[in-house]
Amino acid sequence: MEGWMLMSYVDDVLTRVASQNPDQPEFNQAVTEVLESLRPVIEQNEERYRKEALLERLTTPDRQILFRVSWVDDKGQTQVNNAYRVQFNNAIGPYKGGLRLHPSVTLSIIKFLGFEQIFKNSLTGLPIGGGKGGSDFDPKGKSDREIMAFCQAFMTELYKHIGADVDVPAGDIGTGGREIGYLYGQYKRLTGRYEGVLTGKGLTFGGSLARTEATGYGLLYLTDELLKAHGKSLEGKTVTVSGAGNVAIYAIEKAEQLGGKVVTCSDSTGWIYDPDGIDVELLKEVKEVKRVRLTEYKKARPNAEYNEGRGVWSVKSDVALPCATQNELNLDDAKKLVSNGVIAVCEGANMPTTLEATNYLQEQGVLFVPGKASNAGGVAVSALEMSQNSERLSWTFEEVDQKLKDIMTNIYQKHQPGRKRIRSRR
Structure with a gap:
């Protein structure tokens, strides 16, 4: 009992979660990152939070x-x-x-x-x-x-x-x-x-315009807001993107619309470096229509390079957007990005950057936005689809896109005082 009292509430809950979920590394990682970031707040009023079992309720699914x-x-x-x-x-x-x-x-x-x-x-x-x-x-x-x-x-x-x-x-x-x-x-x-009851439906039975584009577009709206707040812009910047799915494709599209030059994309087997800039329409044809490997992209773009395995983060860029899957950007990748002069990393996927990589990026002064903020665009438009369904309405693409932009801008503006909160890890 005495040992239990000496353990902080955060450590106590982390131990509890690990012991109850010993074979769930991704879940333990996510919980650890969130609770460690909350530690300073929790420790200010630990007795009250412990009495209400707030962290236990937060980390245990209904x-x-x-x-x-x-x-x-x-x-x-x-x-x-x-x-x-x-x-x-x-x-x-x-x-x-x-x-x-x-x-x-x-x-x-x-x-x-x-x-x-x-x-x-x-x-x-x-x-x-x-x-x-x-x-x-x-x-x-x-x-x-x-x-x-x-x-x-x-x-x-x-x-x-x-x-x-x-x-x-x-x-x-x-x-x-x-x-x-x-x-x-x-x-x-x-x-x-x-x-x-489901979102992401077809337009003919209750779907919303701009839902397909939402996560990728939202990522760039927030990235753009981040850069503006630091006196910078996407215009003329070189951007590296991982992934070739829905998020990555529309992140690339919006980045190019905002003046950036996206030079990479990837799938589960390899990655593309296109020094002329990724051809979005070709990428859509390869991945959304034909549903084939990126080798087909290379065949249509003679100046592009195709490489097996991983390596997107070795390419020199100003802005990096991990849009593939969890833990895809590790410490070695972060060191490569920093040595190549990256100024911002914004997550399009869920937890794509390891904790060690995140800490290193922040220590090196790289602007960083975690996925819980930067990839919220998809679920935001899903909620807008729910609203349209409930009201029996159908908004135009422009209406939904503007609402999405407002939501992403507000996420940044509401959580960026001192810049530290938005950049802290989950």
């Missing part, structure tokens, strides 16, 4: 739903996948967060994403809580019929736990408009209800 998804492939073989929905916190509104379909998905990853979603959603200023879900199903290489079969089987279990005022899932890695359409169709079939 519920964790684990279920099996059985579906039949085109060969008639039954396949089985693990699936999850973690409803983390609905203190300010219905649970809100995407569904990730990728073979790397585990409960640890879903919990870390759901935990981060609480803060990201709150930063938008909109009344939405935090949650996340997904499955280790891999959409790559699957036919439309196989993806439909999986999505219908997935929703057959999930529909019991969601609703327009309860929990509103959305897209994420591997879950685009096609998958959302299949999921939504099954939800309507099972419930008989037409409601805004």
Whole structure:
């Protein structure tokens, strides 16, 4: 008992979380980063926070739903996948967060994403809580019929736990408009209800304009605001971007619209360096239409270089935008960026920068914005889609884009006094 009293409240909760979730490294990492950043605040009034068990309530999901998804492939073989929905916190509104379909998905990853979603959603200023879900199903290489079969089987279990005022899932890695359409169709079939229970829907059945672009555009709106606050601009700057999915593509598009020159992108097998600047329309054709590897980009751009593996952060740039996946930018990468003169790193993915890399960047005076702020654009427009569904309205692209820009600007303005808060790690 005496030893317990000597341990600080933050350390006590970190020990508790680690002991209760020993096989969940991503979740433990996210919790550690958040609680360490909160330590100075907690220690000012530790007794009160401990009495209310505030940190225990913050780090423990309201519920964790684990279920099996059985579906039949085109060969008639039954396949089985693990699936999850973690409803983390609905203190300010219905649970809100995407569904990730990728073979790397585990409960640890879903919990870390759901935990981060609480803060990201709150930063938008909109009344939405935090949650996340997904499955280790891999959409790559699957036919439309196989993806439909999986999505219908997935929703057959999930529909019991969601609703327009309860929990509103959305897209994420591997879950685009096609998958959302299949999921939504099954939800309507099972419930008989037409409601805004999913976001990222097609425009013909309640989707919002600018949702596809939202996360990437929002990242650049905040990045632009960050640079302006420090007397700088994206105009004429060289930008490195990782990823070639939805976030990366539209981050590249908006960066180029704002005058930057984006020279890299990447996928799970390799990366492109294009000294002439990434051709966004070609990238969209390769990744959104053909859904093939970046080697196809290289074939159409003779001056571009294709490299297997990773290496985006070795390219000299002024601004770096990690838009791929968690822990993709490590300490060695950070050192390369600094030695090449980078002035700002803004996260487009969830927790893409390791804690060691983040600390190093800040120590070196690099402007840094964590993903909970800089990639909040996607969920912000998802919440706007919910509003349109509830009001039976459909706003123009320009209306939604302006609201998105206002939200991202406000996130920066409200949390940048002294510059330190927005730059501190999660």
